[in-house]
Amino acid sequence: xxxxxxxxxxxxGRGADxxxxxxxxxxxxxxxxLRGALGIERGRDVLEIGxxxxxxxxxxxxxxxxxxxxxxxxxxxxxLIADFPxxxxxxxxxxxxxxxDASVDAVVCATSFHWFATxxxxxxxxxxxxxxxxLGLVWNLRDHAVPWVDRLSVLTNAHQGQALREQGDxxxxxxxxxxxxxxxxxxxRYAHVGTAEAVVVGRTLSTSFIAALPEVERAGVVAEVRxxxxxxxxxxxxxxxxxxxxxxxxxxxxx
Numbered sequence: 001x002x003x004x005x006x007x008x009x010x011x012x013g014r015g016a017d018x019x020x021x022x023x024x025x026x027x028x029x030x031x032x033x034l035r036g037a038l039g040i041e042r043g044r045d046v047l048e049i050g051x052x053x054x055x056x057x058x059x060x061x062x063x064x065x066x067x068x069x070x071x072x073x074x075x076x077x078x079x080l081i082a083d084f085p086x087x088x089x090x091x092x093x094x095x096x097x098x099x100x101d102a103s104v105d106a107v108v109c110a111t112s113f114h115w116f117a118t119x120x121x122x123x124x125x126x127x128x129x130x131x132x133x134x135l136g137l138v139w140n141l142r143d144h145a146v147p148w149v150d151r152l153s154v155l156t157n158a159h160q161g162q163a164l165r166e167q168g169d170x171x172x173x174x175x176x177x178x179x180x181x182x183x184x185x186x187x188x189r190y191a192h193v194g195t196a197e198a199v200v201v202g203r204t205l206s207t208s209f210i211a212a213l214p215e216v217e218r219a220g221v222v223a224e225v226r227x228x229x230x231x232x233x234x235x236x237x238x239x240x241x242x243x244x245x246x247x248x249x250x251x252x253x254x255x
Contacts, residue, residue, distance in 0.1 A: 018211070020053040020079045022202025024140055024192035026110070027246050031059050033186055034108075037250040038134040040065050044105040047128060049094050050112025053079035056138065057087060060108065068104070070097065094121040102130045110138040117171035126179045129253040135180065136250050137171075140190060143243040148232045152200065155224055159217070160209050179255045185247065192242040196235050199242045201225055 034040040042064030051057055051069035053076050060067045061084060068088045071077050077089050092098045094109075094116035107125050125135055144150040175183055192199045204210055204225050210218060229235045 017079075018202050019076070019206040020055075022198050022206050023053075023055050024190065024199070024203070024242065024244060026056055026059060026138065026140065027188040027190040029188050030138065030246065030248065031062055033188075033248050033250075034059060034063050034136070037184065037186065037248070038106045038108070038136045040106050040108075040134075040136075045103065046106045046108060047097070047099065047104045049097075049107060049109045049125075050115060051080055051089075051110075052076045052112070054083050054087075056108070056110035057084055061086065065106075068099070070094070094118075095124055097124045097128050099128045101127055104128050104133060105130055106134045106136065108136045108138070111140055113137045114139075114171045117174050119174060119177075122174050122177045122180075126177075126253055131253055131255070133253050134250055135253070136248065138246065138248045140244045140246050143245050146243055148228065148234060149243065152204070152225065152228060155228065156204055156207060156210060156221065159213060159221065175251075177251075179253055181252045181254050184250045186250075188246040188248070190244040190246045192244065193239050195238045196229050196240045199240060200229055200235065203242065 040046055040060065040063045044063075044065040045068070046060055046063075046065045047068045047070060048057060048060060049070050051071045052073070054069070057067065057069055057080060066088075067084075067086075068090055069077070069080055069084070070090045070092050071080070072091065072093050074091065077091065080087065081089050090098055095118060107129060129135065142149050142153055144153060192203075201222060204221065205218070210221055213221065234240065
């Protein structure tokens, strides 16, 4: 079993509260995608890997499926348990899933798969999926066509480090995957609307590598973000809109 990345352990453990409060949700159209592309509906068994505080879990619950939520960070799962008592929480990792063989109809990873995109994790996902079961991968991606969003990303990514940057781009390397069909791809627009403090500052603080910074450096990042807000007319008054493009990928266990 591969250990959880220390930035994820520290950042998400420290930033669970702000993650729950400030991370964006997902476009409502994703519910139709879950039902159509993944076959997730009432009577199905679904595993969410990297469920975190439950930002995506609400959509799985709305589908009517029976949901198991897996995450290695206890403080993240505490939020999920409080908000979704009907969900079965499980502490664990993607490369050692504590579920029986062929026990779920779908596996979903929302803004998480890049942390554990390895052959070992894919083998475990294949193991717990029933034949014909679906794997769904979802990310909220910032819309860098908007100038202030691009400037914000440049500011925060200066603290990311090369290893995390490479890891974030490498998830596709495990595809095509043994026993799975080719990936399908869908895209949706999403707007996270709220106060600048929540959807811009809070979103920045919820980023793992920002949350993991020493307090003085983290405060410096926040000061830079607030300077950006002050200099950006679109962010001059609340509510503000943070635009995203949500990408969704799907494939099936075929063997």
